Amino acid sequence: MDIRVQKIFEGLFALEDLREIYRQALPSGLDQEEETRFTEKIASIREILGDLEAGTGHPKVTRIAETIELRTREENLINIQPIQAAGRLTPEARKAVISYGDGYSTCDACRKPFRLDKICKPPIATFHEDLAAFVGMDQARVVPGARRGFQAVTSTIVNRGDSVLVSGLSHYTEYLAVENAGGIIREIPVNEQNVLKADAAADKIEQIKQETGAYPVLAMIDHYDYLLANEHDFAGIAKVAHQYDIPILYNGAYTVGVMPVDGKKLGADFVVGSGHKSMASPAPSGVLATTDEWADKVFRTTQMVGDLTKRKFGIKEVEMLGCTLMGVTLVAMMASFPTVKERTLHWDEELKKSNYFIDHLLKIEGSKVVSEYPRKHTLTKVDTTGSFDKVAQTHKRRGFFLSDELSKRSIGGEFAGATKTWKLNTFGLSWKKIHYLTDAFTEIAEKYEINILNEEKKR
Amino acid sequence: MDIRVQKIFEGLFALEDLREIYRQALPSGLDQEEETRFTEKIASIREILGDLEAGTGHPKVTRIAETIELRTREENLINIQPIQAAGRLTPEARKAVISYGDGYSTCDACRKPFRLDKICKPPIATFHEDLAAFVGMDQARVVPGARRGFQAVTSTIVNRGDSVLVSGLSHYTEYLAVENAGGIIREIPVNEQNVLKADAAADKIEQIKQETGAYPVLAMIDHYDYLLANEHDFAGIAKVAHQYDIPILYNGAYTVGVMPVDGKKLGADFVVGSGHKSMASPAPSGVLATTDEWADKVFRTTQMVGDLTKRKFGIKEVEMLGCTLMGVTLVAMMASFPTVKERTLHWDEELKKSNYFIDHLLKIEGSKVVSEYPRKHTLTKVDTTGSFDKVAQTHKRRGFFLSDELSKRSIGGEFAGATKTWKLNTFGLSWKKIHYLTDAFTEIAEKYEINILNEEKKR
Structure with a gap:
């Protein structure tokens, strides 16, 4: 160090x-x-x-x-870890973390009606409005991670035995949120390019209706998936879902906070984002946003009355379990928010850097990209079976030779020991870091006598 | 400043x-x-x-x-805010917050089987074992707040229409967790001293059986309640519950982290604690611990299989939704833990300070304590209707005169404007701060010509 x-x-x-x-x-x-x-x-x-x-x-x-x-x-290090890139804190968030670390640090000025999203100092109430607008929805709440946003929606909508549409590339937390509500996962197949299309969604809906006699009660669709970060046709699927009156959740764990997201325009009934994954915030944090229509349901307030004391709990929301992020997680989200908003406007530049790196990786003979290419995201799954893994076959450190070489060059976050298929993320790296990273991979290839192609290589 | x-x-x-x-x-x-x-x-x-x-x-x-x-x-300030006292961070936790603020900061060394509580660096796996032992249970998980611990248990045990026993002084988050699972809250009455006793629990169970034909499926009992911080007979109620085969959850939001808690000895099937309330940790954080018997149920792993892809998600736990506190919240809990463990051994000293302050407050003529007295907790509800509120009646600032006077003396966290019944917490204040605080209240009383009793005053 x-x-x-x-x-x-x-x-x-x-x-x-x-x-x-x-x-x-x-x-x-x-x-x-x-x-x-x-x-x-x-x-x-x-x-x-x-x-x-x-x-x-x-x-x-x-x-x-x-x-x-x-x-x-x-x-x-230059950190290329697939899920950490867009969750690293801004300097402002780090200052917030220092100032607001204590337990209930947001609650100094909590007044009637005693709910987190109503607090004005720090400006939490305004932040909630800004957050809803940021994702193009009417109302928003902060939640302890995207998964807790999924849970709030499945718990509201899904009953035992109900079918829920997801993609074949969906994240496990969506499966768990459905399982938790007693629902049944039904996967829409991706096409040969590993992309989810609207016609496949329509076919699956009809198939479910035929098989079970009922339509799915909810669709949860990742705009970009966690595995390949391919772009899926959320808007098209939303249109199909709405034809069947199926509400649709936009999983923006890999989009909200890194690229512009307009939930209503995309046809979303719910937008979920992850603070620690894509909004430069500490874990666990996230956002669940919805339309005014659905807000009454998913943000419904408690109806419970004590049988003996007759106590009621006013405007506390059942799915939120009252307040959610009562301290540092929320204030750090707020502190990062201006930077996060700004950075989504420069997503095109992030894509240029992503593609620059991948282009050069592909010049290392035998390397492939598993994700769609050219890249529309900074997270990419690559396949180096034909390049670095060939070295690993005879190297005494096996696949760890690559980690060793990267480590020597102060690059970290690759999956240690993996030389076949693995993921990396270039989000937030400056051009000079991208060049450094690109050169490092080229150097390693040259050191192990892997041929470097001069021509532009296609996948 | x-x-x-x-x-x-x-x-x-x-x-x-x-x-x-x-x-x-x-x-x-x-x-x-x-x-x-x-x-x-x-x-x-x-x-x-x-x-x-x-x-x-x-x-x-x-x-x-x-x-x-x-x-x-x-x-x-000297902060007497009722819920903030035991959640303020230790210096070690503040250092952890600085070092581990970034999103997925705990995940650098996440290896198979890819679950938070299995990570060895930082030593998260060991911490989970220590945490279970600390509350006298077999297994523990960290959760985003005590409420998420309640939710995991109600979601596991409570079906639509099931009755759940709570106390008439239970916290609203327990009501919400039951409502969320579709259950029905049934309150056990407290006695004239505002204390929950085992015989009342037995009566209520029989009453529920008579009225609904079924026994409650779960009891959720606060050892010390949030309103008065009175001590309730958890162990006695656990004995009664077990006679009816009703599992019982120990709500330790006001105990775990400030006083010794031995869950199994108390007869608990589940122990829930709050990181941001009582374990010197950032929000949202908490612990859910249980016995080996119940662990298979509440920490059950996913059984969901993708209908198309046949994907499974190994040992991810349904109620936890996979991993829970993947960053700063957990590492700060860990950093505070040695101090937290140690401080529970000095609870008797905290009680001496609590009673010292309350004894002196009671010498301010007309003041009363609403909580049980002598105090068995550092959180106390007081009634100053007969003392400070009399001043408020004619003061141009009304009840805010007291806040003004406290503020002048750099004391904060009282409920601004309240001079009738209000709560305060002396936890963690040194003796010199306790003396300062006590003197401040006495001075304010003297300034407004409220009589100070010389004799020891009984409630």
Whole structure:
């Protein structure tokens, strides 16, 4: 690790120790003992700062609470991990995390009617409005992860034995949300290009009706899937679903927060997004948005009355279980939001970088892309069976030779040991990082005498 | 705000800006432009440090992402907010939050079988074992808040129309979890002392059987309730429930993390705790623990098979929806855990401080305690209708006079404007803060010529 990165962490931690002195002190000020500790701590921070500037010194803090190693992946590596790329925090979110880490930190100014999305300071209420508009829907709530958004919808709509349409490339959390509600998953086949089309959805709906006597009660469709990040015809499928009066959920775990999403225009009844996957937010966080029509159902308020006390709980929402993200997860989402909004406007540039890298990977002879190509997403499944895996066959480290080579070049997040099919994500990498990454793969190929094609190679 | 607290935040934020330079830089090191920015930032941190030491300067950063004010309640005030006290982070948790803020930060070393509670680095697997042992149960999972623990249990056990036993003082999230599963809440009455007793539970069970023809399928009982924080006879009720073969959930939102809890000894089938309420953790976080017997049910793995693809999802757990807290919430829980374990051993001292404060509040003539007394918890509902509310009647600021007076003394977290019945929590305040707090209330009473009783006053 670069000693400077180490010293940045030591500086941050030392300032937290200083902060703790104030947390323990009386409001009237530090006593003499506290003042002494304060002065000592300042001196140690100056020392850290000296090391930081000079790039000298040795690591003094390597673990948190004795057992947890510092996590410096984003500082020390170019991280191409498939699901981490768009969830890394913005600097503003990291500041929010520092300021709002404490448990119920959003609840200082919670007033009647006592619900998270009504709080004005910090501006949570406004954020909810902005969030709904951002995904082109009428109302939004924050949820602890996209999966909890799926759950709220299946729990509202799906009864035991009901069929729910998903894609053959759907994420497991959709299966679990349906299972949890007692429903039955019915998969729409993708076509030969691994893309989901509207006609296949129509056929499946008819087939389900024939087999079970009933239409599916819900469709949950990923605009881009988790496996290949291919683009699927959500709008077309929505049109078909609506012809059968089937409400449709837009799974935007891989879109909301990275590219523009207009839920209503796409025909969505529900839009679900993931904070920690695509909105530069800490886990677990996410968004569930819907239309005014469906809001009354999925955001229905409690009707329960205590049989004895006759207590009622006002406007608490059943599927949300009241409040959802009462602290740091929400405030960090809010802090990242301006940057996240802005970055969706530059999705075309992200695609250029994605394709630049993939184009060059394909020049390494024997390499293929499993995802659709040219890429319409920054997440890509590649197949290096014909290139790097050939090296792995005879290398004493087997598939780990590639991880070793990447690691030497400070690239991380590949699936360690995988040299056949594997996924990577270039989201958020600057052009200079893209060039570095591209060169690294080319260099590794050259080192192991894999031929580099000069011609533009087609899949 | 003390300028030093302001400067601590500015120092932390400036170090995050410095960290961002490294996040954007190539692994090969800073380029010239980055090095220049680095040097400038170091200079600005030195300046902040100078101000910090001298206690000089002016606030330069007052908002995050332009709209979010710095939250300095814990640094600048003695915080007596009823639900925030035991959720404030330890310094170690704050360091974890800094290090592990990014989205899927726990997932760097996720290997087969790909489940959060199996990850060894950071030591999440061990933490799960420790957590189960900590609450005296066999198995534990982390969940996004206690309410999600309730939901997992009701969703597993409660079918439409089933009765679920709760207390007349139960928290609304239990009502919602039952409503969500389609069950019906049946409240056990508390006695005249607002305490739940086993005989009342037995009577209610018989009454439900008589009225509905069926026994309740689940009991959810708060060891200490949220309203008065009175101690209820959980162990006695568990015995009764088990006589009828009714499984019982121990709601430890106000106990797990502040006092010792031995679930099995208490007769619990499920133990639920709240990270952000009582385990010095960020929101949303919590724990659901159970016995080996019930683990197969509530932690059942998915049985869903894709009708077309025949895909299965291995050991993903239906009620958890796969993984739960994939980032900062979990790592901060882990970082606070050693401190949290230790502090439960000093609960008796927390009670001494709680009673010390309440004893002195009761000396302010006309003041009463609504909760049981002497206190067995640090959360207390008081009634100052006969003391501070009398002042409010004629004060131009009405009930807000008390908030104003507390605010002047840097005490916060009371329910603003409330002078009749209101709640406060002394958890985690040092003796010197307790004395400060006690003196402040006495001073305010004296200022408004409320008589201070010299004799020990009984409720």
